Amino acid sequence: MVKGYCVKCKEKDIEMKDSEITQTVRGGFMAKGTCSRCGTRMSAMLSKENAEKALEEGSKKSF
Ligand SMILES: [Zn+2]
Structure with a gap:
């Protein structure tokens, strides 16, 4: 599962959907x-x- 920072939630390590x-x-x-x-x-x-x-883990490959 990819995690990242959300500017709206102002939190890091939030799970990313449809990565x-x-x-x-x-x-x-x-x-x-x-x-x-x-x-x-x-x-x-x-x-x-x-x-x-x-x-x-199933993230889409775009390169
Ligand atoms: Zn958010």
Whole structure:
């Protein structure tokens, strides 16, 4: 499960719904999705390790 910061809830480590993993131009990984609590769009930087884990857990691959 991908977790990220929600600007609306002002909390980090909130579960991200419908997460989609993308790769940045620098080769890093980002997750995009919606806050599981309020539905606001959110994104999070991921390490390669966490990106691979998220993909294994069913996140959409977008790169
Ligand atoms: Zn939220």
